[in-house]
Amino acid sequence: ELTTTTHLIIEGEINNTDFETMKKMSSLKELDFGNANGTNNALPNYAFYNSKIEKIVLSNLLTYIGSNAFNSSNITELDLTRCSKLIKIDQDAFAYTNITKMDFSKCTELEEIKSGAFGHTLIDTLDFSKNNKFTKFEPLYGTFYECTAHVIIPGSITNILPDNLFKNFHGSVDLPEGITHIGNQAFLQAKLKKKIILPTTITYIGSNAFN
Numbered sequence: 305e306l307t308t309t310t311h312l313i314i315e316g317e318i319n320n321t322d323f324e325t326m327k328k329m330s331s332l333k334e335l336d337f338g339n340a341n342g343t344n345n346a347l348p349n350y351a352f353y354n355s356k357i358e359k360i361v362l363s364n365l366l367t368y369i370g371s372n373a374f375n376s377s378n379i380t381e382l383d384l385t386r387c388s389k390l391i392k393i394d395q396d397a398f399a400y401t402n403i404t405k406m407d408f409s410k411c412t413e414l415e416e417i418k419s420g421a422f423g424h425t426l427i428d429t430l431d432f433s434k435n436n437k438f439t440k441f442e443p444l445y446g447t448f449y450e451c452t453a454h455v456i457i458p459g460s461i462t463n464i465l466p467d468n469l470f471k472n473f474h475g476s477v478d479l480p481e482g483i484t485h486i487g488n489q490a491f492l493q494a495k496l497k498k499k500i501i502l503p504t505t506i507t508y509i510g511s512n513a514f515n
Contacts, residue, residue: 307331314340323351336361338386345389346370352377362387371395371418379403385410395442396420403427409434419444419468427453436460443487446471454478454497467510470494479503486513 306328314322314337326332338361342348345363349370352360355377364386371394374382380402384390390411395418398406404426408414414435419442422430430453432438438458441447443466448455452475457465459480467487470477473494481503488510491500 305329310334312336317341319343320348323348326357327352327355330356332357334359337363338383339364341365344368347373349373349394350375352379355379359383365389367391367413369393369397371397372399373397374401374403376400382406384408387411388413390414392416392418393421394418395444396423398425398427399423401425406430408432411435412437414438416440416442417447418442419447420449421447422451422453423447423449425451425453427451429454429456431456432458434458441466441469443467443469446473448473448475450474452497457483465490468492476500481505484508486510488512489515 311334346368351373359381361383449472456478462482464485471492476497485508
């Protein structure tokens, strides 16, 4: 069945070995583990890296999406509607994917997204306006590098928009009132689809922020 199964529903406990097995299922196109529980409620690093699966329903117990979890995969549809406990998305998690729509509105516990998470993606809109616990974008390299989405930053991001956040960004962005600092190189080499309306609360713009 490793080479013939096209649809799979998983319930109960799953571990890293199970994810390795799924990688060998060459015909698998749709996966539902919405009622499954991974080790430490986490999706492992590289869990679906370069995977041929096209549709995935994520677990209702998921708290962490590992680095490169979906990087370079064929996924086009990712169901996050059960992910009310998701807290953190790690580096390059969705980079180089063909996903066009992602809905984070049910991810009410989301707090942190690390660098490169949405790099080189075709997502239409990334709306974080309902993620009121969100506090941290990692300022290492661009979280949205060469991403073409319309990004809505949540009102919970106050004071500082991190360094490098929209470096090499190719979309558009809504910034909330309350931000006072635009970090260094925040929009370095960005090719914006439309002009940014800066919050009236801005008091400082960092070095090469819009260079």
